[in-house]
Amino acid sequence: MTTIIDGKQLAKQVNAETKERVAQLSQRGIVPGLAVIMVGEDPASAIYVRNKHRKATQLGIKSVVRDLPATITQAELLAVVQGYNQDPSIHGILVQSPLPAGLDERGIVAAIDPAKDVDGFHPLNVGKIFANLPGNYPVSCTPRGIMTMLKSLNVPLKGKHAVVVGRSMIVGRPMGALLLNADMSMTITHQYSENLSDITKTADVLVVATGVAHLIKAADVKPGAIVIDVGMDRDENGKLTGDVDFDGVFDKVSAISPVPGGVGPMTIATLMQQTVDLCEWSE
Numbered sequence: 001m002t003t004i005i006d007g008k009q010l011a012k013q014v015n016a017e018t019k020e021r022v023a024q025l026s027q028r029g030i031v032p033g034l035a036v037i038m039v040g041e042d043p044a045s046a047i048y049v050r051n052k053h054r055k056a057t058q059l060g061i062k063s064v065v066r067d068l069p070a071t072i073t074q075a076e077l078l079a080v081v082q083g084y085n086q087d088p089s090i091h092g093i094l095v096q097s098p099l100p101a102g103l104d105e106r107g108i109v110a111a112i113d114p115a116k117d118v119d120g121f122h123p124l125n126v127g128k129i130f131a132n133l134p135g136n137y138p139v140s141c142t143p144r145g146i147m148t149m150l151k152s153l154n155v156p157l158k159g160k161h162a163v164v165v166g167r168s169m170i171v172g173r174p175m176g177a178l179l180l181n182a183d184m185s186m187t188i189t190h191q192y193s194e195n196l197s198d199i200t201k202t203a204d205v206l207v208v209a210t211g212v213a214h215l216i217k218a219a220d221v222k223p224g225a226i227v228i229d230v231g232m233d234r235d236e237n238g239k240l241t242g243d244v245d246f247d248g249v250f251d252k253v254s255a256i257s258p259v260p261g262g263v264g265p266m267t268i269a270t271l272m273q274q275t276v277d278l279c280e281w282s283e
């Protein structure tokens, strides 16, 4: 019996809680505000940004989408960020990634007020999660959403081995930190890892975020493993698929998240949750 980790369903539950929290805040005259800054015309980014805007609006969060031309300078973009830093109606600021070539994304992210860093990408917040500091601070939404997915399974993580495939700033690295903070043994692997399959086969929890369609096959997983697929790949027919050969590993694992309908919806739900967190923490 394999559990399909239904990210869409879990996202609905998280969104319902977020909506309730927004309603509570509104009784005190407070409206959480999210500013999404989008530079250039990348069509995939435009769809993501529209989805975020729609979800925020559904939940009662004030959503501001700032569309800027790809010709904007670094200084002009910094000024836009600083404007939202100063704006008391905005609690979360997100700069849609990737930025067009010529703009320094790290410099822009570092300019976001860490208390409004709804993506959790600011170096101060990244440092806090790696140090496992107590207190309130934002965490990268995809890994945080994955922790919510793991908790929903109600299986003990402590002392088990987590393997993360991929070491990006957005997913792999913060994912590793959260799993370590959950008292798991933790290994981060990446494109240069030798004998990758030997490592993934020792994973009780395997999180795959590589962008390589169906990289992980049945021979690469431990029987009974929990597998989280962060991939957003296209198959030969242009259909959205993951980094894990879902059908191939299904019978061997105890739980697996599908693509679509797994990590993606949880990322958006966590973004909304974290916008409300930032609003509450600022009070």
Ligand SMILES: Nc1nc(=O)c2c([nH]1)NC[C@@H]1CN(c3ccc(C(=O)N[C@@H](CCC(=O)O)C(=O)O)cc3)C=[N+]21
Binding pocket: 048, 094, 095, 096, 097, 098, 119, 141, 232, 240, 259, 260, 261, 262, 263, 264, 265, 267, 268
């Ligand atoms: N500053 C910043 N923060 C981000 O969080 C961020 C970003 N930049 N740039 C792009 C990536 C990508 N991302 C996704 C979120 C949800 C789905 C999602 O909901 N996916 C659906 C399917 C969507 C479809 O059908 O195409 C699913 O997996 O079921 C996908 C991708 C957030 N990102």
Ligand SMILES: [Mg+2]
Binding pocket: 165, 166, 167, 168, 172, 190, 191, 209, 210
């Ligand atoms: Mg990588």
